[in-house]
Amino acid sequence: MIELREYQKSILRTALKYNTLVVLPTGLGKTLIAFHALQRFNRALFLAPTKPLIEQHYKNFISKFFQDATLATGSIKDRNYDARFVFATPQTVMSDIDVLSKNTFEYIVFDEAHRAVGNYDYVNIARYFSNARTLGLTASPGYKREKIQEIINNLRIQMIEYRSENDPEVLDYLHIKRILTIMVDLPKDYREVIDSISNRIVDMRKGLENVFKMKLTKYNVEEVSKRIEEMSDEKKWKIWQDYSKFLTYLHLKELLEIQSIDAALKYLDSLRDNGSRAQQEVISEFYGLLSESKSTLHPKMQELIRIIQSKGDMQGIVFTQYKAQIFYMSDILTSKDILHDILIGKSGSRKKQMESINRFLNREVKVLLSSSVGEEGLDLPGADYVIFYESIPSPIRVIQRMGRTGRFRDGEVYVLIAKGTYDEISYKVAKRRIKTMYELLDSLRRELADKNTKRTLFDQI
Secondary structure, three states, X not given: OOOOOHHHHHHHHHHHHOOEEEXXXXXXXXXXXXXHHHOOOOOEEEEOOOHHHHHHHHHHHHHHOOOOEEEEOOOOOOOOOOOOEEEXXXXXXXXXHHHOOOOOOOEEEEEOHHHOOOOOHHHHHHHHOOOOEEEEEEOOOXXXXXXXXXXXXXXXXXXXXXXXXXXXXXXXXXXXXXXXXXXXXOOHHHHHHHHHHHHHHHHHHHHHHHHHOOOOOOOOHHHHHHHHHOOOHHXXXXXXHHHHHXXXXXXXXXXXXXXXXXXXXXXXXXXXXXXXXHHHHHHHHHHHHHHHOOOOOOHHHHHHHHHHHHOOOOOEEEEOOOHHHHHHHXXXXXXXXXXXXXXXXXXXXXXXXHHHHHHHHOOOOOEEEEOHHHOOOOOOOOEOEEEEOOOOOOHHHHHHHHOOEOOOOOEEEEEEEEOOOHHHHHHXXXXXXXXXXXXXXXXXXXXXXXXXHHHHXXXXX
């Protein structure tokens, strides 16, 4: 059995006494705390959102703690809930909920607890097993008070235990993690096309914002769509076409700025068969122009190659949002004789994912090109360095990505940023949101501690 560090022991004491939300950056041992908590109870349930992740937790638990445990996932037909410890996906538990007593479990661990909002199965499971003690684990619960409060309410949280990488309690256990931002200028042929698209966006935005009486961004698509649906039929069709074209320009511009010409061309290709008439017009306008510059590598791609080649035998993980971009990167790295593998989500089978991870673990490849599945869906091995091909504004995803290096030895995080683009905005937004998150956690921790400590003292009178 693995011994706990001092800060883990402190968190465990709280988790055994109260329903607790534990917020720790990736690599600081949230799962180990949960394993130590589980063993104090006669019947316990450990939940994780994906099959690969819960399988890894299950294997780690039975190898280091107790054998009296069982795995319950959708692919297992004869599921057994009689074991002392059950490791399951929330979807599986919900499908079997009718055969489970409300008092089946004394303790429930919710891994990736930031998902416990809305209609996600965690919410219904916590409600059904209302007598069980709960433990939520996450690297980031979000940066909005209302979302964190929703998690607290849904999991019946009484205490929050959080530590940042700057916390004195964890500093002795951390390796040095250098964060380097690499700023690049877009070349002339990229700029010319982007400027042309930008001019069209400006022209269309004026007319559409005059119609909707609101500022248009990529974040209020749902609200704008509702407004269009409320319009008369004769007006609706024309507005839909214009708005569709506007959004196509926005996305095309973003792909050019922060991904590659190849990504932009693949996006236009995807619209050929199913795109609207307005989107077909965008294809006619820009496909030929983009094709002429296809051989020009995005400067971030050039930096990516430079960084990887400078690392010798060190191993790195490259994160990017788009699957098509991963395959494009793979082609580029292959042309440079760089040994690598890819790790993708839904369309990548579980077997292929594990093969990629094992090749990385066995040092058969230098680089793992990963989609968001490498942020949360799988327990990835530590790397010597991590590269963010694009900036992302989500604190959860930033913290999870950064946690893939500096776990067992010093590490480096490279953030590639195209100047004057959405990259720069995202990077600043993420830093601000992470700061806000810890401020909120501190405030909510104090509120809960004050409330529940008073209740405990009152109960003792």
